[in-house]
Amino acid sequence: MAPEIPDAIIRVRDISVRFGATKVLDGLNLDVKRGEILGFVGPSGAGKSVLTRTIIGLVPKVSGSIEVFGIDLDAANAAARRGVERRWGILFQQGALFSSLTVRQNIQFPVREYLNVSQRLLDEITVAKLGMVGLLPEVAGRFPSELSGGMIKRVALARALALDPELVFLDEPTSGLDPIGAGDFDELVRTLQRTLGLTVFMVTHDLDSLYTACDRIAVLGNGKIIAAGSMADMQASEHPWLRAYFHGKRARAVMG
Amino acid sequence: MNGDPTLERIAQGNGLALCATGSWTARFAPVLEQMVAEAERLTGSRPDIFIDVSQVSKLDTFGAWLIERLRRSLAHGGVEASIAGLSANYSSLVDEVRRVKATAVVDTTSMTITGVLDQIGRNVAGFGTTLIGLIDMLGAVLAAVGRVVIHPSGFRLTSTVHHLEQVCWRAVPIVLLITFLIGCIISQQGIFHFRKFGADIFVVDMLGVLVLREIGVLLVAIMVAGRSGSAYTAELGSMKMREEIDALRTMGFDPIEVLVLPRMLALIIALPILAFLGAMAALVGGGLVANFYGGVDPEAFMLRLRDAISIDHFIVGIVKAPVMAAVIGIVACVEGLAVEGSAESLGQHTTSSVVQGIFFVIVMDGVFAIFFASIGM
Numbered sequence: 001m002a003p004e005i006p007d008a009i010i011r012v013r014d015i016s017v018r019f020g021a022t023k024v025l026d027g028l029n030l031d032v033k034r035g036e037i038l039g040f041v042g043p044s045g046a047g048k049s050v051l052t053r054t055i056i057g058l059v060p061k062v063s064g065s066i067e068v069f070g071i072d073l074d075a076a077n078a079a080a081r082r083g084v085e086r087r088w089g090i091l092f093q094q095g096a097l098f099s100s101l102t103v104r105q106n107i108q109f110p111v112r113e114y115l116n117v118s119q120r121l122l123d124e125i126t127v128a129k130l131g132m133v134g135l136l137p138e139v140a141g142r143f144p145s146e147l148s149g150g151m152i153k154r155v156a157l158a159r160a161l162a163l164d165p166e167l168v169f170l171d172e173p174t175s176g177l178d179p180i181g182a183g184d185f186d187e188l189v190r191t192l193q194r195t196l197g198l199t200v201f202m203v204t205h206d207l208d209s210l211y212t213a214c215d216r217i218a219v220l221g222n223g224k225i226i227a228a229g230s231m232a233d234m235q236a237s238e239h240p241w242l243r244a245y246f247h248g249k250r251a252r253a254v255m256g
Numbered sequence: 257m258n259g260d261p262t263l264e265r266i267a268q269g270n271g272l273a274l275c276a277t278g279s280w281t282a283r284f285a286p287v288l289e290q291m292v293a294e295a296e297r298l299t300g301s302r303p304d305i306f307i308d309v310s311q312v313s314k315l316d317t318f319g320a321w322l323i324e325r326l327r328r329s330l331a332h333g334g335v336e337a338s339i340a341g342l343s344a345n346y347s348s349l350v351d352e353v354r355r356v357k358a359t360a361v362v363d364t365t366s367m368t369i370t371g372v373l374d375q376i377g378r379n380v381a382g383f384g385t386t387l388i389g390l391i392d393m394l395g396a397v398l399a400a401v402g403r404v405v406i407h408p409s410g411f412r413l414t415s416t417v418h419h420l421e422q423v424c425w426r427a428v429p430i431v432l433l434i435t436f437l438i439g440c441i442i443s444q445q446g447i448f449h450f451r452k453f454g455a456d457i458f459v460v461d462m463l464g465v466l467v468l469r470e471i472g473v474l475l476v477a478i479m480v481a482g483r484s485g486s487a488y489t490a491e492l493g494s495m496k497m498r499e500e501i502d503a504l505r506t507m508g509f510d511p512i513e514v515l516v517l518p519r520m521l522a523l524i525i526a527l528p529i530l531a532f533l534g535a536m537a538a539l540v541g542g543g544l545v546a547n548f549y550g551g552v553d554p555e556a557f558m559l560r561l562r563d564a565i566s567i568d569h570f571i572v573g574i575v576k577a578p579v580m581a582a583v584i585g586i587v588a589c590v591e592g593l594a595v596e597g598s599a600e601s602l603g604q605h606t607t608s609s610v611v612q613g614i615f616f617v618i619v620m621d622g623v624f625a626i627f628f629a630s631i632g633m
Contacts, residue, residue, distance in 0.1 A: 100600030117285045121318075128321055128356045137357065145497075145597020164282045164316035195348040196316065 008067075009034045009167055009199045010055060015064035016223075017047070017054055024050050026223030027064070037193055037200040039210045042220030043241065048203045049093070051220065052169055055201075056090060057081075068167070086114055088167040089160030093175065095152040097144040103130075103155050104140035110162045129158040132195075134188060150181045154188075161192065170202040174209055182206060186213040207250060219245075259313060260284065263291040271304030274326070274337075277311035280319025292322045296329045305330060310341025320346070320353040386590075386612070393512075393590045394582075397520055400513045415518035423484040424526035430483070431476055431530050432537045438475060439538030440545045442466060447550035456550050460557055461564040463542040468569040472535035473527075474621055477580040480527055481613035485588040488519055489609035492592025493602045501593070511593070520585040527581035528574055535573065568633050576624050583620055584613045 010032040017025040024047040032038050042048050053059040055066055057073060066073050068084055076084065097106050107126045111117065127137045133154040144152060153173060160168055173189070174182035186209050193200055204210065210217055211231065218228040219242060227237055235246050261278035274295055280288060299305060307323060309315075323339065330337040342350060404411045446459035492515060495501050501511050539561075546552040552560075591609035595602050 099598035111282075115282060115285050117318075118289060121285065121289055121322075124321060124325070124356075125318060128317060128353055131356050132317075132352060143598060161317075164318060191348075195352050197345065 007034050008032060009069060010201065011067040012051075012055065013065045013067075015051070015054060015066065016062040017050055017059060018062055023223055025054070025061075028220075028224050030218060030225055030228070032199060032201055033216070034199055035193075035197060036215040037189065037202060037213055039214030039217045040201065040203045040220065041205065041210065041217060041245065042226075044205075046220045047223060048220055049171055052171055052201070052203055056088070056169060086163060087165055088169065089163065089165035090169045091153070091156050091160045091171060091173055093171040095144070095156040097152060097156055097159070099144050101143075102140065103142050103144070103147070106144070106155060107140075107159050107162050110159065114163060125162075129161055130155075132161065132192060133158045134184065149176050150178075150185075153177065153185065157188075161196070164196065165198070167199045167201065170200060170204075172203055172205065174204065174206045179208070183208060183212070185209075189213050207246075261288055261291070261312075261319075263288075263295055265295065265298065271306070272299060273306055273308050274299070275308045275311060276323065277313075279314040280312050280322070281314050281316045282318040285318045285322075288319060288322050292326050295326060299330065299335075305335050305337040307337055307339045308341050309339060310343075312343075312346075315346045315349065317349070317353065320349050321356070324350070324353045324356070389590045389594070390586055393516075393586045396512045397516060397586065400510065400517050403510075403513065404517065410513060412514065412518050415514075416521050419519050419522035420525060422487070423480065423522050424529055427480065427483060427526070427530060428533060431479060431534050434479065435472065435475060435534035436537040436541040438471060439463065439467060439541030439543075442471070442538070443542035443545040444549055447546065451550075457552060457556070457560055459542075459546060459550060460552065460560040463539065463546075464561050464565040465569055467535050467538040467542070468565060468573045470573070470621070472538055473531040473573045473576050473580065474617065476531045476534040477527060477577070477584065477617045478614050480523070480530065480581070481584045481588075481617060482610050484523060484526075485584045485613040486606050486610050488585070488588035489592040489595075489606045490602065492516075492589060493595030493605055496593060496595045497597060497602065516585075516589045519589065520582065523581040523585040524578045527584075528577040531574060531577040535570075572624075572628050572633055576621065579624075580617050580620055583616045587613045587616060 008031040010030070012028060012030040015025050015028045016023065028051065030051075040048055040051070050059055054061050055068070069087060071080055071084055073081065073084065097103075098109065101109065104123070104126050107129055108122050111122060111125065126140060130137055130140065135151065135154050135158070139147070139151065139155070144155070147155060153176075157170075157173070170189070174185050177185060186206075189200060189202070190213050192198060200213075202209065202214065214231075216228065216230060217234050219226045219234070219239075221241055226239055227234065227242060234242055237243070237246075259278040261276065261280050261284050264275045264277075266273045266275055278284075307327065309323065312319070327337050327339065339350070443459055443463055446462050447456055450456055450458055450462075492501070495515070501515070504511050504514060543554065543557050546557055547554060588609045591605040591612070595605045
């Protein structure tokens, strides 16, 4: 049971999700503080992505309530929901860039839909966003199929950040990147979080990301949050999965 | 906290202060852009300008960039404006924006007359490339057939049967329905017009010759091009997009042998069967209409049909079917393997697979008509 946090940007209460007869999430509670980077871990298939997709409304839940920015998403009407959706950005695991649009059009797409700004400002903001995620303006004319895996993640992040959201969901942002690329990406998330005052909800398996980027870690198991807290709390925990995860061979290598 | 943004000009002796207040965020971007443009215009060439942002309650990339744009435009006019009162929260954002290079993003897709002409020219020239691609695929398929004949263990029976189910068995209901209806329509129209000359019974000649020689196989080939040709292109195209075909190749398999050959073979077996079933359904439909609408009883219909048509008519029709199937299959596979990374490309190639498939089927039909006329069949 997560402790009550007063200024929570996401407040998940008693969520249950089923696929057929399988219970994926079972009475799960979770709070995400404003301005923090929350790392979300758990064994493969435990439902990390399902929870993310439930919060953003892609997976229907059986019971429970979800509040984002203090707005109950079930009670909200279409306009209020759209207002919330405008304030968050999502980086999907495979990037989910629109394959028939160029990088420039991908980044400008949400801005063009929500704001009535001039093409000049759109182009300037695109260059600024590309710069923020560490890409050169030259990639703007390319199509997603002409980008490397790391570049796809960066462009997808730039698109997620296009409207200057307050909250960003990252689904395994560093999977499939080389360790140096992954390290750069963690650094990037940290920098962006500082400059833009973001709240970041990051599903990850990357221990390096947990060490370097995250303020707080939540662990999912058996459809519930097993533990939530700082890295030190995680390492001190006696839970068998946590011990295996944070004291395993890979974890020791990361800690040095 | 979310007050509307403003940008006031306050004269200070020789200089000028530009005071920004309120929320400089994406939400207000259109207003902000106008205010900044106006400030750029009205500020003139005062020697001493500073931009005061201490009253700004909220700042994001859009606001920070517009302030930076104002600063740059003043600098361009020879005035180095300083930014004052920036809160510590936002200083890193402003620094980040300051690093943005003013590179113009060039839009390459412009819609001009020359662009349209250019596209037409490329498409016309591309037709030759398409033909070469088809011949290339035909050669590759024949080579694969040769390899399979030498090493029969390389033949993929399961895959062929699977595709046969998809393109033949599952197509039977729709093919029967449509050809039945077409038979009814031909018969009705024939009776309606022949009746004026008292030649009702000749509708049987027309129906028999037309259905067996031309309509049956042509109609079924067009249906198969739309139904199965498009499916082949979409299947191969999405496999190409997900690098599945590259994966096959690196494992030492020939995609032509594994993917194209079973599909082609299934189509070549399926189309004659479907054409035969379609012709029969059209004759049944025509016979029923002749009976109920034209008063030609079934015995008279059958007798007349036996006189009017010979086995030659049937052979002329059915011989075309495998050739048309091969054309449809080759076009569909060439288009499928030509798909590139985007969803749009998949759509374009599927469309062109069906369009080209139908076009070549009709061209082939014309070529066969000339051939059979020359040999007197």
